[in-house]
Amino acid sequence: MNKADEIITDHGIVAEADSRKEQTISGPSVYEVIRVVDNVALFLDDHFERLMKSFRILGLSPEMDYVGFSLKIDELIQLNQKTEGNIKFLYTVEGNIIKWSFSYIPHSYPSPRDYLHGVKTGLLRAERKNPNAKVVQQTVRERADQLIAEQSLYEVLLVDRDGLITEGSRSNVFFVKDEVFYTAQASKVLVGITRQKVMECLKELNFRVTEEAVAASRINQFDAVFLTGTSPKVLPVRTVDDYVFGPIPDCVRRLMEVYDDRVNQYIQRVQSERKI
Numbered sequence: 442m443n444k445a446d447e448i449i450t451d452h453g454i455v456a457e458a459d460s461r462k463e464q465t466i467s468g469p470s471v472y473e474v475i476r477v478v479d480n481v482a483l484f485l486d487d488h489f490e491r492l493m494k495s496f497r498i499l500g501l502s503p504e505m506d507y508v509g510f511s512l513k514i515d516e517l518i519q520l521n522q523k524t525e526g527n528i529k530f531l532y533t534v535e536g537n538i539i540k541w542s543f544s545y546i547p548h549s550y551p552s553p554r555d556y557l558h559g560v561k562t563g564l565l566r567a568e569r570k571n572p573n574a575k576v577v578q579q580t581v582r583e584r585a586d587q588l589i590a591e592q593s594l595y596e597v598l599l600v601d602r603d604g605l606i607t608e609g610s611r612s613n614v615f616f617v618k619d620e621v622f623y624t625a626q627a628s629k630v631l632v633g634i635t636r637q638k639v640m641e642c643l644k645e646l647n648f649r650v651t652e653e654a655v656a657a658s659r660i661n662q663f664d665a666v667f668l669t670g671t672s673p674k675v676l677p678v679r680t681v682d683d684y685v686f687g688p689i690p691d692c693v694r695r696l697m698e699v700y701d702d703r704v705n706q707y708i709q710r711v712q713s714e715r716k717i
Contacts, residue, residue: 470533471495474546475514476671480524481711482514483671483704487634492530503532503541517543527671551595551676556697559679559689560595562668563588564657565610568601569631585610596668598657598681601629605654612670614678615639616655616663620692623663625654635669635700642699648692665690675700 473492476483489507496503510530517528527548532541551560565588567581585597589610596609607625608614613636616623622643624636643650655663665686666678675697677689 472531475528481708559677561680562596563594565597566600600657612668617665618663622650626652
């Protein structure tokens with residue numbers, strides 16, 4: 442039996458491959474997904490900080506510090522010899538048993554064409570119970586996955602009870618009008634690490650940002666929409682349901698370039714530190 446087939450114990454495992462099946466989770470659970478590029482786990486310190494915030498919200502006390510977390514990520518990368526991909530950390534509590542694991546998971550990165558022309562999305566009326574904590578909420582995920590498969594979408598955007606678009610099922614979302622960027626308030630969404638970096642890039646570019654959720658009925662009033670997330674990075678949207686957006690504005694293109702530069706700088710810094 443290889444490590445990928447082992448049952449997770451209360452001491453945790455580092456899984457060998459990306460074929461581990463998702464299991465039904467009954468107790469409190471927290472997870473984090475981190476992208477690996479050129480053998481570097483991107484923005485790992487920010488991911489760990491968000492993970493600790495999720496633990497605090499749920500009243501959990503994990504016995505793991507940043508150094509230990511980082512070492513497990515490095516161990517997984519070396520074990521698999523995979524320099525690119527997505528790593529998932531999953532922590533669950535079932536009764537008195539604590540289980541945790543690090544493993545590569547299947548990923549779907551956008552194609553170059555997607556970044557040039559945008560992707561298809563749809564709307565789903567659903568809300569996260571606890572949007573500020575990255576917890577497993579299987580019902581929303583299952584409904585999102587079903588709609589994505591049925592309509593061949595890249596992502597679905599969640600619409601709350603007030604008819605406001607809050608976020609994607611696996612991403613954050615921004616709307617653009619006259620070079621002003623709109624995104625839902627941090628209190629309404631799971632604040633993604635990519636969203637955080639994008640906000641920093643927008644400030645660097647001197648673009649105005651309004652933290653305000655957009656009504657689903659008003660999407661036709663905007664010039665552009667884009668997603669942010671671990672896998673998509675900054676990804677333009679071509680359609681939301683039947684509405685088709687026009688060419689991607691220059692301000693979004695500039696943002697995409699600045700974000701990619703920030704990623705490259707982070708990778709170079711980490712690789713340089715390893716050589717010291």
